[in-house]
Amino acid sequence: MMRQHTRLIGWVAAVGVMAVFCLLGRWQLQRMEQKQALLDQEVPARAQTLALGPALVAPPQLRWVEDHGQFLAGTVLLDNQMREGRAGLKVYQPFRSDSGAVVLVDLGWLPMPADRTLPVIAPREGPAQLAGLLAPPPAPGLAVGPAMTAAKQPGVWLASRMPPQEVAAVLKLPGALPYSVLRLDPALPGGYVRDLELLPNTMPPSRHLGYAVQWFGLALTVLVVALVLEWRRRKPP
Numbered sequence: 001m002m003r004q005h006t007r008l009i010g011w012v013a014a015v016g017v018m019a020v021f022c023l024l025g026r027w028q029l030q031r032m033e034q035k036q037a038l039l040d041q042e043v044p045a046r047a048q049t050l051a052l053g054p055a056l057v058a059p060p061q062l063r064w065v066e067d068h069g070q071f072l073a074g075t076v077l078l079d080n081q082m083r084e085g086r087a088g089l090k091v092y093q094p095f096r097s098d099s100g101a102v103v104l105v106d107l108g109w110l111p112m113p114a115d116r117t118l119p120v121i122a123p124r125e126g127p128a129q130l131a132g133l134l135a136p137p138p139a140p141g142l143a144v145g146p147a148m149t150a151a152k153q154p155g156v157w158l159a160s161r162m163p164p165q166e167v168a169a170v171l172k173l174p175g176a177l178p179y180s181v182l183r184l185d186p187a188l189p190g191g192y193v194r195d196l197e198l199l200p201n202t203m204p205p206s207r208h209l210g211y212a213v214q215w216f217g218l219a220l221t222v223l224v225v226a227l228v229l230e231w232r233r234r235k236p237p
Contacts, residue, residue, distance in 0.1 A: 014226040018219040025215035032208035053101040055134050056178050063134040069097035071124040074171035075156045088112045093124055104181045108192025118151050133183040133196050137162055
């Protein structure tokens with residue numbers, strides 16, 4: 001009786017571990033599909049140029065935008081942004097098109113000094129003709145502490161993440177901000193070091209596929225070990 005009880009506990013534990021490994025593998029496959037779908041949108045997005053307003057109300061996907069308007073007051077520095085192995089900040093400033101559509105513009109990347117003294121920002125002012133890729137913002141990190149903290153420089157905010165409602169509130173923007181940001185065309189003058197890399201600071205789809213294979217392999221290993229142990233129990237002496 002005790003042996004049968006131990007055997008049952010062993011199989012329950014094995015099935016539970018296999019289920020967890022399979023769920024992790026499935027999650028990695030889902031992340032792979034999401035990122036690959038984003039990459040697959042880049043070429044079609046460049047084939048059609050939209051103004052900012054129509055791009056924001058269109059179904060959510062990558063859009064190439066060209067529009068005229070002006071930059072608004074306020075700057076957001078997104079912390080913990082890596083570039084070529086260096087920690088730094090992404091610089092964002094709100095922009096309003098002549099039609100009234102508002103979006104945060106990614107002006108580029110700045111290195112963060114070792115003493116974490118924030119650089120002095122020269123905000124963009126006046127009318128401007130912009131072009132860039134309307135895309136999702138960088139993936140947020142762990143939601144620890146406040147999302148936005150006022151910097152010493154007036155009108156500048158240090159962000160650990162960028163919830164649209166909180167950003168709109170601290171920058172005193174009318175209405176709500178869209179979830180997307182405008183990745184400014186690197187060919188345009190002004191701003192800081194930038195590119196149109198769609199998956200910065202994150203794993204490519206191929207890496208997620210590799211991790212998925214590892215998780216499924218671990219689940220298979222647990223199954224094989226459980227079957228071998230069961231065979232040994234049943235094997236006559």
